[in-house]
Amino acid sequence: MPIAQLQDVTGRTFDYIVVGGGTSGLCIAARLTEDPNVHVLVLEAGKANINDPLLLRPASYAAQFDNPDYDWSFKTAPQKYANGTEYPWARGKGLGGSSGINFMCWTKPPADEIDDWARLGNPGWNWENYQKYSHRTEKCVYPSEEVITKHGLKVEGWRNGTDGPLLTAFPAKISAAELDVQQTLINRGIPLAPKPLDGDCRGVFFGTNTVDPKTSTRSYATTAFFLPNKDRKNFLVLVEARVNRLVTEKDKDGLVTASGVEFSVNGQNYYVHPKKEVIVAAGGLKTPQLLELSGMGNPKLLKQLGIPLVLDLPGVGENVQEHCFIGTTWELRDDVSFETLDVLRDPKIAAEHLELHKAAQGLFTMGMVGFCFVPLQMLSKRAEEIHKKAREKILKNEDKYPLGLLAQYRIQLERLERQSPGCEMIHFPGFLSRPNPPKEGKKYITMLSLMNHFFSRGTIHSKSRDPAEDPEFDPHYFEEDIDLETFIEAVKFARDLPKTEPFKSLVVQEVNPGPEVQTDKQIGDWIKANMSTTYHTAGACSMLPKVHGGVVDPKLKVYGTSNIRVADISVIPLHFASHTQATVYAIGEQAADIIKGRA
Numbered sequence: 001m002p003i004a005q006l007q008d009v010t011g012r013t014f015d016y017i018v019v020g021g022g023t024s025g026l027c028i029a030a031r032l033t034e035d036p037n038v039h040v041l042v043l044e045a046g047k048a049n050i051n052d053p054l055l056l057r058p059a060s061y062a063a064q065f066d067n068p069d070y071d072w073s074f075k076t077a078p079q080k081y082a083n084g085t086e087y088p089w090a091r092g093k094g095l096g097g098s099s100g101i102n103f104m105c106w107t108k109p110p111a112d113e114i115d116d117w118a119r120l121g122n123p124g125w126n127w128e129n130y131q132k133y134s135h136r137t138e139k140c141v142y143p144s145e146e147v148i149t150k151h152g153l154k155v156e157g158w159r160n161g162t163d164g165p166l167l168t169a170f171p172a173k174i175s176a177a178e179l180d181v182q183q184t185l186i187n188r189g190i191p192l193a194p195k196p197l198d199g200d201c202r203g204v205f206f207g208t209n210t211v212d213p214k215t216s217t218r219s220y221a222t223t224a225f226f227l228p229n230k231d232r233k234n235f236l237v238l239v240e241a242r243v244n245r246l247v248t249e250k251d252k253d254g255l256v257t258a259s260g261v262e263f264s265v266n267g268q269n270y271y272v273h274p275k276k277e278v279i280v281a282a283g284g285l286k287t288p289q290l291l292e293l294s295g296m297g298n299p300k301l302l303k304q305l306g307i308p309l310v311l312d313l314p315g316v317g318e319n320v321q322e323h324c325f326i327g328t329t330w331e332l333r334d335d336v337s338f339e340t341l342d343v344l345r346d347p348k349i350a351a352e353h354l355e356l357h358k359a360a361q362g363l364f365t366m367g368m369v370g371f372c373f374v375p376l377q378m379l380s381k382r383a384e385e386i387h388k389k390a391r392e393k394i395l396k397n398e399d400k401y402p403l404g405l406l407a408q409y410r411i412q413l414e415r416l417e418r419q420s421p422g423c424e425m426i427h428f429p430g431f432l433s434r435p436n437p438p439k440e441g442k443k444y445i446t447m448l449s450l451m452n453h454f455f456s457r458g459t460i461h462s463k464s465r466d467p468a469e470d471p472e473f474d475p476h477y478f479e480e481d482i483d484l485e486t487f488i489e490a491v492k493f494a495r496d497l498p499k500t501e502p503f504k505s506l507v508v509q510e511v512n513p514g515p516e517v518q519t520d521k522q523i524g525d526w527i528k529a530n531m532s533t534t535y536h537t538a539g540a541c542s543m544l545p546k547v548h549g550g551v552v553d554p555k556l557k558v559y560g561t562s563n564i565r566v567a568d569i570s571v572i573p574l575h576f577a578s579h580t581q582a583t584v585y586a587i588g589e590q591a592a593d594i595i596k597g598r599a
């Protein structure tokens with residue numbers, strides 16, 4: 001049925017209750033309701049936002065931020081190792097969750113980084129299954145030969161899903177600048193990625209977006225998993241319903257069992273009941289809070305908050321892992337022939353392109369396509385020195401790390417050896433950096449430098465028993481020296497690109513960080529003041545053995561419970577070199593198969 005009313009839901013029993021109608025939540029609900037006898041309720045805190053142009057239109061980066069109709073507008077705690085900076089952490093609020101406000105890049109991790117999950121004690125979570133489930137979600141629409149030739153795209157040998165509900169495609173408009181930047185990276189010795197979406201993304205490539213190429217509109221969890229199935233009588237979605245906590249009891253085997261879900265609408269509490277299971281998919285930042293408010297977590301912390309202990313599970317809210325980025329921007333020569341997004345800063349021109357977008361034309365049909373995943377060894381002569389220092393520190397302190405972290409660090413050290421692509425660059429045809437502003441009438445190119453393999457680990461913990469109060473988000477940015485040192489070297493590589501053709505002939509001057517930022521200390525401080533999360537925070541309810549700080553087992557079941565699973569970005573045990581949406585959909589697909597007893 002379409003969006004449900006409160007009276008359709010309250011007090012009722014459903015086979016499955018999914019908390020959070022986001023990326024994985026809607027995927028799971030859609031898959032479970034393929035069986036008409038299975039009744040599923042999705043409770044989503046945000047609005048439905050169906051057919052909303054602000055979500056559907058590409059190239060509208062951050063346009064939804066700080067708007068409570070779309071964004072939770074979280075913020076980190078002041079960061080001790082980043083000059084006390086507090087960082088905004090946008091996250092999608094509303095049906096579709098973060099898939100509704102994300103930047104639409106469709107990338108997948110290196111195969112061996114997913115196989116690392118299995119090595120950490122999670123049988124069945126490997127590259128082979130990843131691709132099986134990812135293909136189930138995806139419908140890749142390949143470009144025509146004409147477009148391939150025009151933009152120098154390379155899709156030969158790509159193996160993608162072609163029958164799933166989520167559309168992936170190249171954006172309709174690709175700036176000619178992209179080829180020049182890609183050629184510059186190739187001229188600096190970076191190879192073409194052999195199989196960007198099939199397990200080997202190391203190198204440069206043009207990647208696809210989650211976009212419907214016919215209409216140039218966003219394809220996301222709502223359009224892929226909710227709207228095509230909204231008439232199923234067994235698939236109910238209640239929006240503007242914030243879940244406060246799970247109501248639990250102990251079963252005859254002593255396992256914690258969810259007997260109800262308490263949610264709030266307009267400040268009033270209501271209850272629904274699971275016949276079978278509750279699946280928590282409230283995203284990487286709210287899922288750990290929800291478990292804690294339900295009495296599952298570190299006993300000491302729960303006691304301080306006055307929350308009765310239901311389950312001693314100290315891994316909840318730990319092992320938090322981040323991805324971050326920063327932009328280096330250059331002003332371009334006035335006579336460059338290609339288009340950039342800069343003209344959209346002029347409200348009159350932006351209004352014209354908004355009109356054009358209605359006919360799938362104009363600059364709002366652009367997307368981010370130019371990717372480069374590389375190990376630090378390809379960017380900096382200092383790589384070995386930086387890695388050696390980190391390796392020595394970890395080996396020296398081996399007996400001090402918790403067992404789970406040590407197992408992850410051993411793999412992370414191996415990744416340094418095997419030259420996994422912990423660094424990433426994305427070319428962006430426009431201005432996307434701080435603190436110096438753009439000038440009117442000028443065109444810019446930005447190279448984003450992104451960090452994917454941080455060693456620092458953070459925490460997310462409730463600050464009070466009030467579900468309306470955000471938990472404390474503390475990513476511990478740069479607690480481990482290797483993270484900032486790697487970031488600085490990656491930025492230095494990006495800043496050096498204008499020495500190489502064809503980029504050299506396009507650039508007038510660097511705008512950010514700008515000529516006054518020169519020493520490593522200055523670059524580090526600029527990073528700390530101006531970087532952004534990549535919005536991929538993972539790990540707060542890690543799928544790991546319980547003795548390693550795990551919260552869920554390989555079937556995604558919360559340890560010590562009979563019918564509570566977590567299935568969203570928070571179960572990722574060790575982060576990887578990719579943007580996260582493809583992986584979260586794959587987690588949703590695999591979770592649905594597990595629940596159906598097929599995996």
Ligand SMILES: Cc1cc2nc3c(=O)[nH]c(=O)nc-3n(C[C@H](O)[C@H](O)[C@H](O)COP(=O)(O)OP(=O)(O)OC[C@H]3O[C@@H](n4cnc5c(N)ncnc54)[C@H](O)[C@@H]3O)c2cc1C
Pocket residue numbers: 019020021022023024025043044045046090091092093094095096097098099101102103104105106107241242243244281282283284286287290534535536568569570579580581582584
């Ligand atoms: C701004 C931004 C840009 C990004 N860009 C990209 C990109 O270009 N490419 C890429 O691959 N990835 C990108 N990502 C990351 C990717 O979108 C996310 O990793 C993924 O969507 C997370 O899925 P999820 O199911 O874990 O959480 P979400 O999709 O965020 O879903 C969680 C849902 O739970 C709801 N919820 C939370 N708490 C409650 C509660 N108590 N009760 C009821 N409902 C609740 C939320 O409102 C939300 O709808 C981006 C993310 C953001 C925010």
